[in-house]
Amino acid sequence: MDLEIYDKTVKGVDQEHISLVNDVLQFASKYLKLKDNTEMSVTFVNNDKIREINKKYRGVDRATDVISFAIEDNDEDDFPLIMDDEMASEIPENIGDIFVSIDKVGEQAEFLNHSYERELGFLVVHGFLHLNGYDHMKPEDEAVMFPLQRKIMDEYGLKR
16 A cells, blocks of 8 residues: 655654554555555644644534545546556555544543554554545444454554
8 A cells, every 4th residue: 555644743753653554554454455556645733733624624623533534536527537457457546534633642542541552553543444434423334343443453463
């Protein structure tokens, strides 16, 4: 997977945490059997920035931990490209962008009494699953997404 990671925080994110995010998302991508040329991004921000994003796009005036922006490309084009399967398989699919509040990672890790790394991994996997069409708004959707999220985390090695 082609993963771009951006650090827009005040103090900066440790390289080991950037590497963890890359590794866990590469693992999750293989777990879901995504094409190797799938694209996405992760942007690390502080609470003030994620609060601004949350207010603008969700109408909620508070900081949150992770926000996902999936790219929906199911619209019919006025001028569709006609190509064979081989050519179509080579076109990268951009699934979207995730914004993670580094402040919330620390706050929630402390509150939940587990490691910063576990919380960081959990939030990016959670956002990643949203980019891939998983949701938890209805009980039947939650019954699919949460066990999958737990399985990816456990198999990667970030157990509770």
